[in-house]
Amino acid sequence: MARIVMKFGGTSVANVERIRQAARHVKREVEAGHEVAVVVSAMSGKTNELVGWCAQAAPMHDAREYDAVVASGEQVTAGLMAIVLSEMGIQSRSYAGWQVPIHTDDAHGSARITGIDPANLNERMSSGWVPVVTGFQGVSDKKRITTLGRGGSDTSAVAVAAAVKADRCDIYTDVDGVYTTDPRIAPKARRLERVSFEEMLEMASLGAKVLQTRSVELAMAQGVRLVVRSTFDDPDAGNAPGSEWGMTGTLVCDEDEIMEKQIVSGVTLARAEAKITLRKVNDKPGVAAAVFGPLADARIVVDMIVQNISDDGQITDITFTVPDSEFDKAMKVLRNAPDLEYESISGSKGGAKISVVGVGMRSHAGVAASMFRALSDKGINIQLITTSEIKTSVLIDEEYAELAVRALHTYYGLDKAEG
Amino acid sequence: MARIVMKFGGTSVANVERIRQAARHVKREVEAGHEVAVVVSAMSGKTNELVGWCAQAAPMHDAREYDAVVASGEQVTAGLMAIVLSEMGIQSRSYAGWQVPIHTDDAHGSARITGIDPANLNERMSSGWVPVVTGFQGVSDKKRITTLGRGGSDTSAVAVAAAVKADRCDIYTDVDGVYTTDPRIAPKARRLERVSFEEMLEMASLGAKVLQTRSVELAMAQGVRLVVRSTFDDPDAGNAPGSEWGMTGTLVCDEDEIMEKQIVSGVTLARAEAKITLRKVNDKPGVAAAVFGPLADARIVVDMIVQNISDDGQITDITFTVPDSEFDKAMKVLRNAPDLEYESISGSKGGAKISVVGVGMRSHAGVAASMFRALSDKGINIQLITTSEIKTSVLIDEEYAELAVRALHTYYGLDKAEG
Structure with missing residues (x-):
């Protein structure tokens, strides 16, 4: 009972x-x-x-x-x-x-x-x-x-x-x-x-x-x-x-409770992601707040964020994604943002975020690398990469979204048995 | 305030x-x-x-x-x-x-x-x-x-x-x-x-x-x-x-709170009332219960009830009304009622109950009599009469219902001023 x-x-x-x-x-x-x-x-x-x-x-x-x-x-x-x-x-x-x-x-x-x-x-x-x-x-x-x-x-x-x-x-x-x-x-x-x-x-x-x-x-x-x-x-x-x-x-x-952990349990897709890149931002404490504070104030939800370590510790590039529908608003907010210095701002709509998720990643190295290879085999260009402990996400051109999902699904052995 | x-x-x-x-x-x-x-x-x-x-x-x-x-x-x-x-x-x-x-x-x-x-x-x-x-x-x-x-x-x-x-x-x-x-x-x-x-x-x-x-x-x-x-x-x-x-x-x-009490304040009409008469019922204690008990058990709502004093204290007639829609059911219930002795049962649908209501009736004698006269003047036959302290009701043929209401309304001075 x-x-x-x-x-x-x-x-x-x-x-x-x-x-x-x-x-x-x-x-x-x-x-x-x-x-x-x-x-x-x-x-x-x-x-x-x-x-x-x-x-x-x-x-x-x-x-x-x-x-x-x-x-x-x-x-x-x-x-x-x-x-x-x-x-x-x-x-x-x-x-x-x-x-x-x-x-x-x-x-x-x-x-x-x-x-x-x-x-x-x-x-x-x-x-x-x-x-x-x-x-x-x-x-x-x-x-x-x-x-x-x-x-x-x-x-x-x-x-x-x-x-x-x-x-x-x-x-x-x-x-x-x-x-x-x-x-x-x-x-x-x-x-x-x-x-x-x-x-x-x-x-x-x-x-x-x-x-x-x-x-x-x-x-x-x-x-x-x-x-x-x-x-x-x-x-x-x-x-x-x-x-x-x-x-x-x-x-x-x-x-x-899960005995046989899959390396990857699922492949997810989020469409209509726009990416925005700020080039040559002064890399000083508080720069992230200067970028994302005004966006939060405007109630724009930011998804992926990538910031490279700057070569000289002074200048860096920041790229992030927002929903396509918020792209114009986000660009405007950043152009008018106070306390934010950068050389150029650019961006485009029409991205798709593909993620592979699995607790097995914790104990299996190389999941990210194999994901990139699987996409590359299909001729799909990767624009952005972010990772967490059990998830790896990439931003690609939305045109390739379905192809990428199916390719990764097959690659990680998730397809159901035929018949 | x-x-x-x-x-x-x-x-x-x-x-x-x-x-x-x-x-x-x-x-x-x-x-x-x-x-x-x-x-x-x-x-x-x-x-x-x-x-x-x-x-x-x-x-x-x-x-x-x-x-x-x-x-x-x-x-x-x-x-x-x-x-x-x-x-x-x-x-x-x-x-x-x-x-x-x-x-x-x-x-x-x-x-x-x-x-x-x-x-x-x-x-x-x-x-x-x-x-x-x-x-x-x-x-x-x-x-x-x-x-x-x-x-x-x-x-x-x-x-x-x-x-x-x-x-x-x-x-x-x-x-x-x-x-x-x-x-x-x-x-x-x-x-x-x-x-x-x-x-x-x-x-x-x-x-x-x-x-x-x-x-x-x-x-x-x-x-x-x-x-x-x-x-x-x-x-x-x-x-x-x-x-x-x-x-x-x-x-x-x-x-x-009502200073000038109208003799009659309103005239009401209830349509589709059927009347049922039991003739020569044994007028002994409990006869009313023998008639109306079975009807109540059958969830039939009885409206007007008239029972005359019997001539010899032994035999009486009872008449009452039920909604037209309940007429057939009521007749059946009474024909099958135990403990109920009568010579004949008869009835018909298509009655209308007209009532005049007013607290002034308490202090004005003859309201009922004047009501009967007003109806009689229009050639309307009264089938049943019941009265309470502030209300007099009559059952008439439904065909005359509107005529009766208008006649009484005018008779008791309730009509609004012209224009």
């Missing part, structure tokens, strides 16, 4: 029929003898509708009222889920954030969970009930409803799982796991059986579609094992042979 | 633009120096949508979950209203039922308010804030969300008004007051400046369109003066001369 938190996202509870489909997954786990708590998002589209109304009511509005309005979406889903579960013969009741209670700070609209009192949930679960908790929200010390910000439902689920000491937290979504790369680009992409928290974080561009970065960070910190799986798989298909959690899906877990 | 509770129904808050229109009424009162609390319904259509989802989730569902789902509608409106008011420069915050708190029993789906703690609302109001309270809902001792049943928002408003000792409770709706009769039938119908609680209750068929009976009962018991008025009147039109509350509308108040 395990204790499981099951989280269903917006598309999984988009209407009553979908909620019924989701509930059948819950039923399967309950009938297998597990203790289950459910966390739900709002029906897909509902949160946008509510947010839209707030914006229509006033362009600048009190975040506390925004939270009161927007949090209603999950309240609806939680009640409906409890009704559907009861109809299936499973004892169930809904809990709004304030009823659990899920305590948060009072940073309305993007609150942080400060603690969850597990007593109510534990009591229900240990007596065979299935509590259904509203994701995305909590209650402040001032007894006002708070929301965690977009994607907060995953975070709620992980926090609930940590509070009730669940064996795992199953995140049900519209895809059946985390893939080695985007299957639309590389048809040979395959689902990963397991992936480490660190890899999941580095694969943000792949992973963000299925799991909020914030929830992965919390899961890593709290040691909550996550399973990404699909609501649309047949709930009654029974346990798949050889899989501990009974269905297809990807386990996101501590590196220690 | 007065203290006012302003309640806005579903059509008055149907979308953000309507909420803004409603908020302008609030602004007018605040700027006039009044202390204001607002009570809101769900956007029109929203409650039906939520109720529909519950029904779709399971035909028989836990009323506690139904309440959690359905109560979300008012939460949305309250938050949006607070945002709109703040945008207009009026300090405002929303309160869900549990935040006030509005305590109720735990009869989920049709809960009764057991008490409202006015401290939060009083504190806000006396410091110039406008609290916006969700109508229709409260919280049980078990800290679960309850709803008061359909139309409960009016009741919430009256209860809040009583709790904060408001000078009056303004019910904003889509009509501008209570009329002497239905203007669609009698174009000369006019708006009543004042009407007593008792009259309002007896005019249910007119009044129910603008005020829930339950809220009028509570207002009468708690001595809360109600004003029925229209959200769609120009909020900035200023105070109408001679009207204490500044706009058109109808004050529903204690009889003592």
Whole structure:
């Protein structure tokens, strides 16, 4: 017997029929003898509708009222889920954030969970009930409803799982796991059986579609094992042979749980990256701040940053990337930046960032070198390189993006078996 | 300076633009120096949508979950209203039922308010804030969300008004007051400046369109003066001369507040009433129970009941009315009723009940007689008569319904002045 938190996202509870489909997954786990708590998002589209109304009511509005309005979406889903579960013969009741209670700070609209009192949930679960908790929200010390910000439902689920000491937290979504790369680009992409928290974080561009970065960070910190799986798989298909959690899906877990570490677990792609180069910048303390401070002030998100060691310790070149859509704005900001001296500024849109990610890189030298060779074999020119402990990224011409992804996917042995 | 509770129904808050229109009424009162609390319904259509989802989730569902789902509608409106008011420069915050708190029993789906703690609302109001309270809902001792049943928002408003000792409770709706009769039938119908609680209750068929009976009962018991008025009147039109509350509308108040009592204040019409007569029923104790018990068990609502004193104290005739739609069912129930002996049963659909209502009847004899004469003058045959202290009702052929309403309206001097 395990204790499981099951989280269903917006598309999984988009209407009553979908909620019924989701509930059948819950039923399967309950009938297998597990203790289950459910966390739900709002029906897909509902949160946008509510947010839209707030914006229509006033362009600048009190975040506390925004939270009161927007949090209603999950309240609806939680009640409906409890009704559907009861109809299936499973004892169930809904809990709004304030009823659990899920305590948060009072940073309305993007609150942080400060603690969850597990007593109510534990009591229900240990007596065979299935509590259904509203994701995305909590209650402040001032007894006002708070929301965690977009994607907060995953975070709620992980926090609930940590509070009730669940064996795992199953995140049900519209895809059946985390893939080695985007299957639309590389048809040979395959689902990963397991992936480490660190890899999941580095694969943000792949992973963000299925799991909020914030929830992965919390899961890593709290040691909550996550399973990404699909609501649309047949709930009654029974346990798949050889899989501990009974269905297809990807386990996101501590590196220690992954026996055979792949050197590279995934290949990610980010399109529409523009690069900007400042030449012959005075290399003195504070120069980075002089470049990136004004960009941050203008709310421009900078991605890759490369600065070479200068030959003489006085003059250097700095290159970095921003989204194509921010390119013109960034150029203007830098041209007008005070306290910034350089000889020339240049740049261009239309780059693509390709990354290979894998915890195995830690113990395997030469991953970067082999990546460059694989790209060179296809005649792809590398414009920028950045590396972290478990990730190597290059900027290339966007025209070559798909070719590069497929080449690296094959090169690192990620392609699924034929047939 | 007065203290006012302003309640806005579903059509008055149907979308953000309507909420803004409603908020302008609030602004007018605040700027006039009044202390204001607002009570809101769900956007029109929203409650039906939520109720529909519950029904779709399971035909028989836990009323506690139904309440959690359905109560979300008012939460949305309250938050949006607070945002709109703040945008207009009026300090405002929303309160869900549990935040006030509005305590109720735990009869989920049709809960009764057991008490409202006015401290939060009083504190806000006396410091110039406008609290916006969700109508229709409260919280049980078990800290679960309850709803008061359909139309409960009016009741919430009256209860809040009583709790904060408001000078009056303004019910904003889509009509501008209570009329002497239905203007669609009698174009000369006019708006009543004042009407007593008792009259309002007896005019249910007119009044129910603008005020829930339950809220009028509570207002009468708690001595809360109600004003029925229209959200769609120009909020900035200023105070109408001679009207204490500044706009058109109808004050529903204690009889003592009405100086010149009309003999008849209104003429009401209920269509599609079927009559059923049981002839030569054994007139013994319990016979009424034997007739009406089985009908109640079958959930058939009986309206008028007439039983004549029997000549010999042993045999009597009983006639009563039910909705046309229930006629066949009622006939069947009575034919199969045990313990009920009668010689014959007969009946027909297609009746109309016409009532004249007025507290002045108490002190004016002969209202009933004059009513019969007025109808007789138009050649209208009276099939049944019932009377209460301030109301006389007759059943006539439905064909004559409009004619009868107009005739009585004119006869009792209710027609508005020409031009």
